[in-house]
Amino acid sequence: xxxxxxxxxxxxxxxxxxxxxxxxxxxxxxxxxxxxxxxxxxxxxxxxxxxxxxxxxxxxxxxxxxxxxxxxxxxxxxxxxxxxxxxxxxxxxxxxxxxxxxxxxxxxxxxxxxxxxxxxxxxxxxxxxxxxxxxxxxxxxxxxxxxxxxxxxxxxxxxxxxxxxxxxxxxxxxxxxxxxxxxxxxxxxxxxxxxxxxxxxxxxxxxxxxxxxxxxxxxxxxxxxxxxxxxxxxxxxxxxxxxxxxxxxxxxxxxxxxxxxxxxxxxxxxxxxxxxxxxxxxxxxxxxxxxxxxxxxxxxxxxxxx
Numbered sequence: 001x002x003x004x005x006x007x008x009x010x011x012x013x014x015x016x017x018x019x020x021x022x023x024x025x026x027x028x029x030x031x032x033x034x035x036x037x038x039x040x041x042x043x044x045x046x047x048x049x050x051x052x053x054x055x056x057x058x059x060x061x062x063x064x065x066x067x068x069x070x071x072x073x074x075x076x077x078x079x080x081x082x083x084x085x086x087x088x089x090x091x092x093x094x095x096x097x098x099x100x101x102x103x104x105x106x107x108x109x110x111x112x113x114x115x116x117x118x119x120x121x122x123x124x125x126x127x128x129x130x131x132x133x134x135x136x137x138x139x140x141x142x143x144x145x146x147x148x149x150x151x152x153x154x155x156x157x158x159x160x161x162x163x164x165x166x167x168x169x170x171x172x173x174x175x176x177x178x179x180x181x182x183x184x185x186x187x188x189x190x191x192x193x194x195x196x197x198x199x200x201x202x203x204x205x206x207x208x209x210x211x212x213x214x215x216x217x218x219x220x221x222x223x224x225x226x227x228x229x230x231x232x233x234x235x236x237x238x239x240x241x242x243x244x245x246x247x248x249x250x251x252x253x254x255x256x257x258x259x260x261x262x263x264x265x266x267x268x269x270x271x272x273x274x275x276x277x278x279x280x281x282x283x284x285x286x287x288x289x290x291x292x293x294x295x296x297x298x299x300x301x302x303x304x305x306x
Contacts, residue, residue, distance in 0.1 A: 004109055004298035006032040008102045009140065009290040010087040011094035012166065012261050013132035015207075016219035016226065016252040017200035022144050023094075025136035025290040026166055028086045030098040032060065034106065037080035044083055051089045051174075059096065063103025067123055068111060076110050088283075090174035092255035097133035100124050101294055109296065120294070122152055133255065140293030144204055160210040161289040165267040167248070167275070169239060169260040170283040175232060180256035183228045196223035216249025216263045226253050233258050242278065246271045 010028035014020070040061060042054045052058065056065075060081065068076055089095045104123050108115045115123075117138050124134035125147045131154065135143035141158035188196070203218035220240065230236040230253065240251050243262040251262040267286060276284045 002298050003033075003035040004296060006034065006102050006105050006109070007295045007297075008032075008098040008105075008137050009293060010287075011097055011133040011136045011255075012092070012168075012259075013094065013255040014222075014225065014252065015142075015203065015215075016250070017196060017203055017222040017224055018132070018144065019200070019222070019224040020130040020132050021146060022142065022200075022204070023132040023136040024142045024161075024166070025140045025293055026093070026168070026287045027290050028093065028168075028285075028287060029084075030087050030095075030102060031084040032102050032106065033082040033084065034079050034109070035082075037078050039078045040076075040080075042081050042083060045085050048083070048085055048089055052083070052085075059099040060103040060106060063100045063127060064107040064110070066127065067104050067107035067113075070123065071107075071111065071113055073107075073111055076107060079106075079110065081106070088170060088259075090176055091170055092175065092253065092257045092259040093168070093170075094133040094137060094255065096177075097124070097128065097137050100127050101134055101137040105294055105296060109298075117293075118152075121154075125152055136293065138294050140291045141289060142207060144207075155204075155208075157207055158289075158291045161291065163265070164212065164289065165264040166287045166289065167243070167262040167264060167267060167272075168254070168283070168285045168287050169243075169262065169275075169279065170285070171233065171258045172281060172283070173258060175256060175258045177256040180225075180229050180232065183231065184225055185228070188223075192223060199223065212249045212263060212265050216251075219250035219252040219263065222252065229253055229257050233260065236260065239279065242275070246275065 008030050009025040011023050013023040015022045042058045044052045087095045131145035131147045135145045145154035199221050206215035248262040254261045
């Protein structure tokens with residue numbers, strides 16, 4: 001078997017009102033360096049060892065064996081997978097989705113399954129339950145998706161995204177998705193739901209029209225989750241004001257949080273340095289969209305979109 005490398009981008013879900021259905025791939029990555037071995041093992045960076053197992057209880061392996069079983073295989077040839085992880089764990093940048101997508105691709109490579117991107121997305125949705133993070137991790141760009149447990153539909157956006165800056169503002173604490181979900185109401189009044197749905201519709205239309213100012217405005221008008229989840233991020237409102245003063249189009253909670261992402265049509269180095277100085281308790285990083293998504297490089301083949 002060949003040595004090969006899988007690279008999966010970080011993702012940012014929801015973009016405000018696009019709850020559980022919209023996501024974007026960003027220029028941070030988890031890289032899986034895969035080589036044949038006598039038994040399965042994962043090399044995990046020291047800072048991630050408290051959160052990521054190094055054996056078969058690793059989510060990458062569990063996803064890979066799930067994929068194998070789905071296609072009629074009982075086992076996978078043993079490999080050592082060395083992880084290079086630039087995506088912070090449990091911060092709202094799709095760390096679990098990178099593991100799921102990486103695991104599906106790992107099985108695809110080891111068993112020569114020749115899965116299409118759509119095949120991979122169906123598997124990922126079956127595992128995750130919703131497409132918001134896994135869809136852009138596979139396809140790149142922005143994905144607007146709908147999945148009801150059986151049917152999967154999506155629209156893929158890439159045009160105009162390369163000139164934007166998506167500023168990640170990452171707190172120095174973890175937030176488990178389950179905790180963030182428990183804050184959400186069980187029910188929402190019909191009239192409020194109609195308004196929240198309309199806001200999401202305008203967000204999608206603005207993204208399609210490349211009207212970034214309007215898209216940013218809609219990001220900040222979400223009613224599905226952000227009014228509840230921002231309670232877990234003490235500085236959310238103050239940071240929203242600060243980035244707007246520097247001409248951000250808008251800001252939203254990335255996934256379940258606690259990371260926040262601000263959208264800029266233009267962000268100078270001076271503004272970036274200023275924000276980094278004014279927010280010393282946060283990691284502030286200017287990111288770009290990744291329009292390619294999941295990629296594989298092998299010892300015998302050039303880099304390709306998987």
